[in-house]
Ligand SMILES: [Zn+2]
């Protein structure tokens with residue numbers, strides 16, 4: 001492991017207690033977790049953690065997190081690089097909330113600081129300094145952060161998100177963005193500004209999914225949440241790829257490889273906390289995104305609820321990333337897994353944006369506009385994604401069974417005819433509708449009238465043989481750059497309808 005010089009601990013009659021660790025990490029230390037104890041005396045009102053390290057032209061990237069007696073407390077936020085030095089800082093204060101930190105009392109006892117060596121390519125000198133404040137003396141940084149928060153409109157009192165309360169009672173299609181970052185991790189907008197933007201853009205729901213922190217949740221319930229339903233979310237950003245925990249009731253450990261904590265255990269934890277797990281941007285094409293590409297081994301895909309098959313199309317334009325992600329999805333569907341495709345803007349930067357909020361939109365058919373029902377709708381697969389046009393896709397069988405996206409259409413005999421009903425609204429003239437069967441396009445039509453198209457297509461070979469399974473999906477494309485943000489002209493895409501034999505005696 002990285003060599004660590006003896007820890008220095010200064011206690012002064014005045015000013016903070018200071019803990020200081022210095023050391024060096026080598027390339028062999030990359031992708032691990034190193035912990036350093038910290039003794040927090042009673043009466044502590046503020047803890048400031050600062051990690052400086054030699055980034056050597058971005059060859060080294062380190063992170064830092066703080067655990068108190070009860071568990072996760074804060075994750076450091078990367079600061080501007082100064083010369084050859086990268087900086088990560090975290091503040092925990094009983095008097096004000098700080099970005100990336102869980103607010104509340106500072107419990108005395110042994111805490112743990114942890115450095116994650118996200119990437120170490122060259123020898124990496126580091127210094128980890130913690131200042132512990134008691135009494136009423138405020139540091140200059142604290143004063144600066146207090147005035148900054150006052151400029152932002154005063155402190156938000158932490159409030160519990162009422163996850164059961166529906167914002168609207170009726171069933172229907174609701175639209176939102178399932179992947180957005182705030183200032184709590186590496187986004188540039190405050191939670192409140194993101195919520196305001198979501199209301200302006202007429203989103204019904206918004207999941208703020210900061211990297212490995214759930215601290216945005218403390219700020220979700222405001223007067224804005226009367227207009228747009230906030231969903232709890234965390235982007236679990238691991239060394240083996242990224243995944244969103246959506247609709248969870250608490251923090252989820254993302255530290256794969258720590259002890260015997262593996263990817264399936266992490267996903268099970270998400271489910272235990274009432275949420276769903278979505279693999280984010282599984283393929284990154286030509287994007288230089290390092291760990292972001294999904295590369296976890298031995299994944300039990302029966303546990304995976306969703307895959308983000310349409311991530312930030314403006315940003316990934318020209319990289320082929322989303323096309324590769326959809327092929328990954330198709331492979332899993334063809335293996336018999338029923339995994340819901342979802343979209344996400346992955347918005348970090350809004351102004352002049354390459355990742356605008358709500359591009360793409362994910363539409364979910366839910367029994368009500370509540371966290372529980374939106375999550376249930378995604379889990380079921382009652383979902384389509386779009387940058388504008390809407391696709392309503394249903395199927396029926398000769399014997400009268402009906403199904404919508406995400407559902408199974410049960411057949412009573414192998415050769416029973418299946419009818420597929422596609423209704424398109426708000427599509428640009430000339431856009432192309434494709435019906436995809438088991439990953440292969442089997443029908444193509446052009447939208448030629450008033451942005452509407454209604455197709456009924458029959459397939460008498462939906463199931464050709466005993467044991468065969470089939471899925472159908474609809475995609476909408478344009479050749480006009482005016483309408484489609486991504487490189488393949490995709491305007492909208494549905495989830496599959498699955499065709500299967502009805503249980504019981506077969507014909
Ligand atoms: Zn990501």
Ligand SMILES: [Zn+2]
Nearest residue numbers: 179181235346
């Ligand atoms: Zn993200």
